[in-house]
Amino acid sequence: MNIFKLSWKNILAKPLNSIMSVLLFALSIGLITFLTLFNHQFKKGLENNLAGIDLVIGAKGSPLQLILNSMYHIDAPTGNIAIGEAAPFLNPKHPLLSGSIPLSLGDSYGAFRIVGTTPSIFKFYGATQVEGDIYKKDFDVVTGSDVADKLHLHIGDEFYSTHGLEDNPDLAHDHGHPFVVKGILQPTGTVLDQLILTTPQTVWKVHEHDSTATDQEGSGHEGHHHDDAMHNHTSMPIIAIDSSEAQVLTDSIIAALRAQPDKEITSVLVKFKTRTNIQSLNLLRNINANTGLMAASPAMEINRLYSMMGSGTEALQYIAILIAIVAAISIFISLYSSLKERRYEMALLRVGGAGPGKLFQMIIAEGLWISILGLIIGLLAGHLGMELAGSILEEGYKYRFTGMLWIPQEWWIIGGALFVGLLAAVLPAIQGSRTDLHRTLAEG
Amino acid sequence: MITTSKLTYAYPGQSPIQFPDVQCGENEHALILGPSGTGKTTLLHLLGGLISPASGEITIGGTSVDKLRGHALDVFRGKRIGIIFQKPHFIRSLTALENLLLTQSLAGNEADKKQAHLLLERLSIGQKANHKTHSMSIGEQQRLAIARALINRPAIILADEPSSALDDQNCQQMIELLLQVANEEKSNLIVVTHDSRIKSMIEKKVFLT
Numbered sequence: 001m002n003i004f005k006l007s008w009k010n011i012l013a014k015p016l017n018s019i020m021s022v023l024l025f026a027l028s029i030g031l032i033t034f035l036t037l038f039n040h041q042f043k044k045g046l047e048n049n050l051a052g053i054d055l056v057i058g059a060k061g062s063p064l065q066l067i068l069n070s071m072y073h074i075d076a077p078t079g080n081i082a083i084g085e086a087a088p089f090l091n092p093k094h095p096l097l098s099g100s101i102p103l104s105l106g107d108s109y110g111a112f113r114i115v116g117t118t119p120s121i122f123k124f125y126g127a128t129q130v131e132g133d134i135y136k137k138d139f140d141v142v143t144g145s146d147v148a149d150k151l152h153l154h155i156g157d158e159f160y161s162t163h164g165l166e167d168n169p170d171l172a173h174d175h176g177h178p179f180v181v182k183g184i185l186q187p188t189g190t191v192l193d194q195l196i197l198t199t200p201q202t203v204w205k206v207h208e209h210d211s212t213a214t215d216q217e218g219s220g221h222e223g224h225h226h227d228d229a230m231h232n233h234t235s236m237p238i239i240a241i242d243s244s245e246a247q248v249l250t251d252s253i254i255a256a257l258r259a260q261p262d263k264e265i266t267s268v269l270v271k272f273k274t275r276t277n278i279q280s281l282n283l284l285r286n287i288n289a290n291t292g293l294m295a296a297s298p299a300m301e302i303n304r305l306y307s308m309m310g311s312g313t314e315a316l317q318y319i320a321i322l323i324a325i326v327a328a329i330s331i332f333i334s335l336y337s338s339l340k341e342r343r344y345e346m347a348l349l350r351v352g353g354a355g356p357g358k359l360f361q362m363i364i365a366e367g368l369w370i371s372i373l374g375l376i377i378g379l380l381a382g383h384l385g386m387e388l389a390g391s392i393l394e395e396g397y398k399y400r401f402t403g404m405l406w407i408p409q410e411w412w413i414i415g416g417a418l419f420v421g422l423l424a425a426v427l428p429a430i431q432g433s434r435t436d437l438h439r440t441l442a443e444g
Numbered sequence: 445m446i447t448t449s450k451l452t453y454a455y456p457g458q459s460p461i462q463f464p465d466v467q468c469g470e471n472e473h474a475l476i477l478g479p480s481g482t483g484k485t486t487l488l489h490l491l492g493g494l495i496s497p498a499s500g501e502i503t504i505g506g507t508s509v510d511k512l513r514g515h516a517l518d519v520f521r522g523k524r525i526g527i528i529f530q531k532p533h534f535i536r537s538l539t540a541l542e543n544l545l546l547t548q549s550l551a552g553n554e555a556d557k558k559q560a561h562l563l564l565e566r567l568s569i570g571q572k573a574n575h576k577t578h579s580m581s582i583g584e585q586q587r588l589a590i591a592r593a594l595i596n597r598p599a600i601i602l603a604d605e606p607s608s609a610l611d612d613q614n615c616q617q618m619i620e621l622l623l624q625v626a627n628e629e630k631s632n633l634i635v636v637t638h639d640s641r642i643k644s645m646i647e648k649k650v651f652l653t
Contacts, residue, residue, distance in 0.1 A: 001545040001555055006535065013537030344533045351494065352550035353522015355515055438495045441529060442485050 003358050007365035010338075011373075017334045022374045024327035029378025029417055030385065031320040033410065035313050037386045038393075040407050042309070045399040046072070046302050049191045051125045054275060055284060055295050057081075057089055058267035063296035064304060070103055070267040071298055073113050073191055073398050077105055077266045081293055084261030089268050090254055096280050099124065101269040102257060104203040107161040109179070109196060110151045111395070114141070114161055116200035116265075118253045119246035124269065125190045131155065132183035132236040136249060138202040142183040144193035146400070155236045157181045161206055177205070186238065194398045199253055200265060324417075328424040331370050335363060335428035346435040356433035363432045367425025368418065375417045379410070445470060446491065446600055446632050451500035453486055460498050463487050466634070466650050468600075473626060473633040475643065478652030484636045485604055487652065491634065492602050493521040505599040522551035526593030526631070528622075530605040532585035534577035540564065540588050541573040544595050551596045563591045567621070583614055587621070594625055600632040607639050619645050 011018050049071055058066045061078030068075035083090070089100050101124055104116030115121075119134050132155040135142050143153055153159075158178040163171040179198065187193055257263070272280040287295035339346075346359055387403030394401055446468045454460040461483045468474050476484050489495050491502065493509050496517070502509040504524060512520055534543050544560040564570045567587040572580055577588060586606070593601050603622060607615040619635075619642050626633035635646065643649070 001538070001542050002549050006538070006546060009537040009542070342536075345535050348533055348535065349550065350518070351492070351521065351527055352547050353518050353552065354550050355518045358550075438486075438489050441489070441494065 003354070003362045004365050007362045008369055010342075010362075010366055011369045014338065017338060018370050018373075021327060021330040021334055021370050022377065024323060024330055025371055025374025025417070025421075026377035026381060028320050028323035028327055029375055029413060030381035031323065032317065032413055033379055033382025034385050034389075035316055035320065036409050036413065037382065037403065037405070037407065038389075038401070039313055040409065041399075041401050041405075042397070043306070045397060045401075046305070048189050049125075049399065050298055050302070051190060052271055053124070053269045053298055054272045054280070055270040055287075055297060056267055057086060057270060057287060057293050057295045060292065060294040063294060064301045066267065066294060066296045067298050067301040068305075069105070070269065071191070073105075073115075073195065074396065078294065080264035080266055082261065083257050083263050083265055085291065085293055086265065086268050087258050087261060089270055090258060092251065092254065096272055096277065096283060097270055098273045099271045102200055102254070102265045103267050103269065104200040104264075105266045106203055107163060107206055109159050109161050110147075112144075112147045112151070112194060112196055114179070114196045114198060114203065116198055116203035118200075118250040119241075120250040121192070121197065122185075122241050122246060123243055124271070125188055125192045127185050127188045127190075127192055128241055129186035129238050130183040130241055131186070131238045132181075133239070134241055134246060134249075135182050135198055138199050138205060139177050139179055140182040141179045141196050141198045141202075142185060143181060143196045144185050145187040146193040146394075147196055148181075148184040153181050153184070155181055155184065163207075189400070191398050193400070200257060201253075204263060324420055327374065328420045331367050331421060331424035332428065334370075335367060335425055336431070339363070339428050339432050343435060343440050346432055347437050347440040350435060350437045351441070356435075359435065360429045360433040363429035364422060364425045367421045367429075371417050371421025371424075374421075375414060378417075379413070445503075445505050446634070447501075447503045448491070449501045451487070451490060451502065452498045453483070453490060453495065454498040461486065463490070463500075464650055464652065466491070468632040468634065468648070471627060471630065471632075472648060473623065473635070473646050474648040474650055475646045476634065476636045476650045476652065477638065477643070479638065482652040484638075484652055488527075488602050488604050488634070488636045491600070492525050492527050493517050519552065523553075523596055524599045526596065526598040526601045528586075528589045528593045528601065528603040528606050530608055532577075532582070532589040534585070534588065534592075536576070536578060539574050539576055540569065540580065540591075543577060543588065544591060547592050547595050553596060560591075560595060563595060564588075566625075567591050582609060586610070586614075586618055590618075590622060590625065594629060594631075597629055598631055600634060601626055603633065603635045605637055605639070606635065607637065607642060612641060615639070615641050616645075 053071065056066055056070045058070060059079030059081050065075050066078050069077050088094060089097065090102060099120060101117055101121050105113060107114040122134065130142060147153065158180050160172055160178055185192060274280060284295045284297055287293050349359060383403035385403065386401065390401035390403065446466060448466045451463040452460040463483065466474060476487060478484055490497055493512065496513065497510050500510065507520060509520065535546060538546060541560055541564065544563065545555040545557065548555045561570065561573060564573050567590060569584050569587045572584055577585060580588065606622070607618055610618055622633055623645070635642065
């Protein structure tokens with residue numbers, strides 16, 4: 001039975017006195033932990049999805065909306081652009097660009113977006129492994145790993161898309177040509193995990209079919225047949241994506257797009273050869289000033305988003321710190337008032353041979369125990385809360401949020417919490433260590 | 445063995461109180477008697493090293509207690525002195541046994557559960573070892589207070605009005621028990637009291653006026 005065990009027993013002996021302080025402390029720590037985990041994953045998610053993209057070119061409107069729509073797939077498109085207008089940026093021989101990807105949006109399945117694009121998108125986002133194969137024809141699709149998980153899609157499955165980007169069964173294109181799952185991407189940690197990818201032409205054909213109601217013959221028919229293995233949902237082998245094959249497919253899709261300048265796409269994702277080149281830097285301004293298109297820089301828009309989001313989370317952080325201060329005051333009050341009741345106990349400890357330093361340590365330890373309890377509960381609650389909120393956030397932000405991770409900033413939370421507990425206990429500890437032996441005992 | 449000479453103690457802003465000399469040889473016990481307000485408790489606290497004298501000397505088992513200050517005095521008090529207070533107070537959050545173990549560890553001794561159990565048995569409160577102290581009767585609490593004063597085998601046992609809250613029968617038993625264990629441990633027992641019931645039980649008396 002040493003002084004630290006005693007301090008623990010003292011906390012346990014009066015649970016009601018400590019419980020308020022512990023709960024306040026836990027609330028504050030939980031809130032701070034949640035915000036820290038959220039901010040970390042929010043930023044990391046945005047940054048993972050930058051994917052080295054330097055410009056997004058689309059219809060005029062809000063540049064932030066264009067970025068959110070085309071790179072994060074969380075907002076409506078600003079409109080469509082004619083391929084003819086965008087053609088220079090789809091030219092593989094453009095002197096400033098090292099790559100560009102057309103995007104056609106408009107349909108979804110099970111609340112996941114169907115994106116018509118070229119297979120070069122895999123390389124853009126660093127997707128290298130696919131179960132099955134990449135898409136090679138219209139109406140073939142490759143789904144992201146989360147899409148396949150959530151919708152229980154397997155290679156060979158067929159489905160009909162829904163018009164628009166919400167999961168609304170009234171808008172289902174439930175006739176015409178179905179989509180066929182040809183491949184399922186391995187997790188990339190990017191927005192690709194949440195997308196269904198196909199050719200740009202497929203997106204047009206779905207809508208042409210709707211308006212003309214003609215039978216879509218040809219291109220995809222041999223894709224319909226399912227062999228038994230597919231029905232039993234056995235997994236297909238995971239293969240590395242053949243980048244030269246993807247390039248050949250990309251080139252032919254681009255050529256087909258450029259041959260139809262009146263058709264529309266939603267936007268183009270662009271990478272520069274060199275970012276520091278003056279002409280590259282001027283490209284954004286030139287497009288916005290001299291064409292009917294709008295160019296937006298993901299880095300700039302995301303920074304703007306940070307500063308907007310930042311003020312919100314900052315306000316919450318101040319509230320959490322305020323609660324921490326209240327918790328500290330509550331620890332202080334509970335220690336201070338228990339000190340009065342325990343004056344005689346302090347004197348007994350002194351009689352037994354404990355110096356003032358020991359009493360000081362004991363009361364500091366009591367403050368620390370409360371903050372450690374609050375810390376543990378708060379950290380658990382913060383992580384659990386993040387895990388529970390993760391699925392809701394994932395729908396909104398289109399990338400993964402989890403409570404099952406530990407980030408370095410949490411060491412600061414721990415350090416800060418222990419410091420606050422220490423601070424709250426210092427005055428009572430000084431007071432307790434000064435207990436006047438003779439007078440306390442003489443008064444009985 | 446305890447010897448004091450020409451002890452004085454000064455409360456701030458008051459003239460010093462002078463105390464008669466106290467001397468106890470081996471196996472010798474003493475009563476400190478006197479009306480209220482003559483400084484009986486102050487003398488006891490001087491002997492116990494809870495306060496330091498303004499002048500004079502206290503020697504306990506060969507150590508000049510009046511010369512000790514701070515940490516050295518704390519250690520000496522813990523190891524060599526057992527005190528029984530008028531009202532038995534304990535650490536409320538601990539059980540009877542834990543109170544004894546804490547007393548051992550505060551004195552810098554190994555916490556010896558076996559010894560603590562034996563002592564509780566010897567004082568007939570073995571069955572209360574794992575009870576919180578506030579659930580024990582006043583008589584049991586007095587016994588536990590004796591156990592706590594004895595657990596570190598002190599050179600002297602000081603008792604401040606130990607019998608004031610007890611009826612005649614319990615008072616007699618208490619003092620007899622104290623004398624018995626003090627003799628067994630070869631400790632000096634010094635009792636402060638104004639209780640006439642125990643005057644006949646201890647021969648040596650120091651009168652304060």
